[in-house]
Amino acid sequence: MRFTSQTSSDGVTERFFILGGIPGVLWAPEDAEPRALVLIGHGGGQHRRAPGVVARALRLAAGCGFAAAAIDAPAHGDRPRSAEHERIITEMRARMGGAGDPAPLLAELHTLLAAQIVPEWRSVLDALGDMGPVGYWGLSLGCALGVPLVAAEPRIRAAVLGLSGTAATPAGAAAGVTVPVRFLVQWDDALVPRAEALALFDALASKEKTLHANPGGHGDVPAFEAGSASRFLARHLG
Amino acid sequence: MRFTSQTSSDGVTERFFILGGIPGVLWAPEDAEPRALVLIGHGGGQHRRAPGVVARALRLAAGCGFAAAAIDAPAHGDRPRSAEHERIITEMRARMGGAGDPAPLLAELHTLLAAQIVPEWRSVLDALGDMGPVGYWGLSLGCALGVPLVAAEPRIRAAVLGLSGTAATPAGAAAGVTVPVRFLVQWDDALVPRAEALALFDALASKEKTLHANPGGHGDVPAFEAGSASRFLARHLG
Numbered sequence: 001m002r003f004t005s006q007t008s009s010d011g012v013t014e015r016f017f018i019l020g021g022i023p024g025v026l027w028a029p030e031d032a033e034p035r036a037l038v039l040i041g042h043g044g045g046q047h048r049r050a051p052g053v054v055a056r057a058l059r060l061a062a063g064c065g066f067a068a069a070a071i072d073a074p075a076h077g078d079r080p081r082s083a084e085h086e087r088i089i090t091e092m093r094a095r096m097g098g099a100g101d102p103a104p105l106l107a108e109l110h111t112l113l114a115a116q117i118v119p120e121w122r123s124v125l126d127a128l129g130d131m132g133p134v135g136y137w138g139l140s141l142g143c144a145l146g147v148p149l150v151a152a153e154p155r156i157r158a159a160v161l162g163l164s165g166t167a168a169t170p171a172g173a174a175a176g177v178t179v180p181v182r183f184l185v186q187w188d189d190a191l192v193p194r195a196e197a198l199a200l201f202d203a204l205a206s207k208e209k210t211l212h213a214n215p216g217g218h219g220d221v222p223a224f225e226a227g228s229a230s231r232f233l234a235r236h237l238g
Numbered sequence: 239m240r241f242t243s244q245t246s247s248d249g250v251t252e253r254f255f256i257l258g259g260i261p262g263v264l265w266a267p268e269d270a271e272p273r274a275l276v277l278i279g280h281g282g283g284q285h286r287r288a289p290g291v292v293a294r295a296l297r298l299a300a301g302c303g304f305a306a307a308a309i310d311a312p313a314h315g316d317r318p319r320s321a322e323h324e325r326i327i328t329e330m331r332a333r334m335g336g337a338g339d340p341a342p343l344l345a346e347l348h349t350l351l352a353a354q355i356v357p358e359w360r361s362v363l364d365a366l367g368d369m370g371p372v373g374y375w376g377l378s379l380g381c382a383l384g385v386p387l388v389a390a391e392p393r394i395r396a397a398v399l400g401l402s403g404t405a406a407t408p409a410g411a412a413a414g415v416t417v418p419v420r421f422l423v424q425w426d427d428a429l430v431p432r433a434e435a436l437a438l439f440d441a442l443a444s445k446e447k448t449l450h451a452n453p454g455g456h457g458d459v460p461a462f463e464a465g466s467a468s469r470f471l472a473r474h475l476g
Contacts, residue, residue, distance in 0.1 A: 187440075187449075198436075201451070202425075208460070211425075211451040213439070222446070224473075228466070235462075 001127035012061040019127050022120050023078050024071035025049055026128070027057040034067035036237035037131040039121060039156070041138025041146045042070060043163075047077030056137055059226060064234045067131050071124060073145060074116040084112060103167050110144040111170045118149050125155055133237040137229065139163040139184060140191075140218070144170070147200075151176025158236035160229045163189065163218060165196025166203065174203035181206045182232045185213040186220060239365035250299040257365050260358050261316050262309035263287055264366070265295040272305035274475035275369040277359060277394070279376025279384045280308060281401075285315025294375055297464060302472045305369050309362060311383060312354040322350060341405050348382040349408045356387050363393055371475040375467065377401040377422060378429075378456070382408070385438075389414025396420075396474035398467045401427065401456060403434025404441065412441035419444045420470045422459060423451040430456065 001019045008014070008030050015026045025048050028034050038060050042050050048070040057068035072078055075085040088109045095102040125134065136159040138146035143164035150159045151173050159177070162184030166174075181204055185197045201211045210232075214222050239257045246252070246268050253264045263286050266272050276298050280291050286308040295306035310316055313323040326347045333340040363372065374397040376384035381402035388397045389411045397415070400422030404412075419442055423435045439449045448470075452460050 185449075207453070209453060210460075211423075211449070213449040213451070215445070215447060222448075 001124075010058075010062060012058055014057075019071075019124055020120075021079075022071050022124070023048060024069060024124060025057075026067060026069050027061045028067040029061050029065050032065060034061075034131050035065045036133045036135060036233075037067045037069065037125075037128065038135040038137055038233060038237070039124075039149075040068055040070040041136065041142025041149075042073065042076070043139060044141035045076070046141075048072045049077075056226065056230075059230050060233070063230055064238065066135075066233070066237070067128075069124060069128065071117075071120065073141065074113050074120075085109070088112065106168050107170075110141070110168055113141075114145050114148045114170045114173070117145050118152050121149050122153055125153070133157050135159060135233045135237050136161075137233065139221070144168050147177060147204075148173040150179060150181075158233055160184070160232065162197070162212075163192060163221070164200060165192045166199045167196050168192070169200055174200055175205050177204045178206055180208040180232075180236050181210070182229055183209060183211045184221060184225060184229075185211055186218055187213050187215045188220075189218045191218045239362075248296075248300060250296055252295075257309075257362055258358075259317075260309050260362070261286060262307060262362060263295075264305060264307050265299045266305040267299050267303050270303060272299075272303060272369050274302070274304045274371045274373060274471075275363075275366065276304055276306045276373040276375055276471060276475070277362075277387075278306055278308040279374065279380025279387075280311065280314070281377060282379035283314070284379075286310045287315075294464065294468075297468050298471070301468055302476065304373075304471070304475070305366075307362060307366065309355075309358065311379065312351050312358075323347070326350070344406050345408075348379070348406055351379075352383050352386045352408045352411075355383050356390050359387050360391055363391070371395050373397060373471045373475050374399075375471065377459070382406050385415060385442075386411040388417060388419075396471055398422070398470065400435070400450075401430060401459070402438060403430045404437045405434050406430070407438055412438055413443050415442045416444055418446040418470075418474050419448070420467055421447060421449045422463060422467075423449055424456055424458060425451050425453045426458075427456045 004016045006015045060066040060068045075081045092102045092105040134155045140163040143161040158180045160182045183201045242254045244253045251268045298304040298306045313319045330340045330343040372393045378401040381399040396418045398420045421439045
């Protein structure tokens with residue numbers, strides 16, 4: 001892991017890194033050892049420093065004394081698309097334009113991305129070393145890729161997930177999630193059918209899991225849910 | 239309103255009262271004016287001083303500096319059953335024993351009780367006078383009777399509801415609820431069909447409403463939801 005730049009502001013240090021060609025960011029409290037580490041998974045079409053990712057990282061670092069890390073998902077941000085990515089994305093767009101049902105291709109894309117990012121996240125965890133208990137916070141694409149990660153990685157002790165459903169999430173992965181989960185649903189989400197979101201929550205094997213549903217579309221998660229999710233992570237990692 | 243007894247402990251004063259034959263309890267911080275008032279609706283078969291009611295009241299008084307009030311619902315606690323109550327309850331029990339579907343009778347009972355308790359709660363509010371912004375916290379029966387109360391009473395500015403569904407709640411009342419609502423669902427509730435609970439949340443006309451669902455049965459609401467509900471009320475009434 002090679003750190004390429006560092007800036008500090010308002011008590012939080014932000015460091016860019018590269019690990020095996022994967023670009024990432026690490027946020028941490030400036031003047032204290034972090035009490036825990038939260039991996040943040042960005043949404044579809046976003047990247048490691050999307051506004052929602054940065055907002056969560058700053059909240060965790062400044063508010064909870066936690067470190068936070070984000071990486072570009074494969075085919076996102078500064079990372080190239082493979083021929084396979086291009087094929088699926090092109091066909092998916094054609095179907096969104098009326099040439100059929102895009103859902104199976106979204107599932108195929110997410111399964112492909114998950115197979116890549118799960119070992120990548122695990123190598124990031126290895127490289128960062130022990131920064132305390134580990135959590136995960138990813139919605140939408142960050143949930144679809146986070147469910148198999150949380151299932152595979154025993155260092156992760158609690159997760160904030162949501163804005164995704166069974167069809168968009170690699171099959172079977174939810175049954176491997178056993179840690180406490182906060183799961184966000186937008187009640188009028190035009191991108192995620194309500195029944196599929198509820199079914200994904202249902203499929204999580206966690207004994208402690210709480211679904212929070214709010215009115216509005218995919219992008220309308222109320223601001224208070226971020227504070228509530230931080231408290232959830234602080235309760236389980238702090 | 240006649241106060242009949244008063245005790246204090248741990249900074250909270252508990253006073254029993256009678257108003258027009260209705261027995262009630264008022265909790266308040268011992269040494270300060272209350273910042274708000276929360277009406278607490280007890281569950282089916284319970285009464286004004288059931289353990290869950292007292293726990294909420296003490297949390298609100300000691301933790302938030304709020305007053306809290308509870309009354310026995312008609313046909314509950316120290317209040318008599320009318321011939322009409324007896325008829326419905328007897329028939330409902332027979333059907334629960336195998337003589338048919340009890341759901342329509344539960345709806346009939348709740349509609350009857352709501353018609354009685356809504357004006358009773360309003361008279362309690364009148365008698366207590368101004369104690370600051372008013373909230374409501376009622377689950378199960380306390381939700382079925384609370385939905386029409388919150389719809390009818392403009393002094394109530396926020397409500398914690400849940401553990402009930404469309405079939406058990408007076409028809410049409412949910413569409414009159416417009417204040418912020420926290421709505422609790424138990425994912426494996428054997429008494430409230432999941433679809434009916436989700437449909438009741440759906441029917442609330444509130445612009446701000448959040449559903450919290452947790453695994454387990456009707457009585458298994460996790461302890462952290464009480465703290466979260468208190469913070470919700472403090473946010474809207476404080």
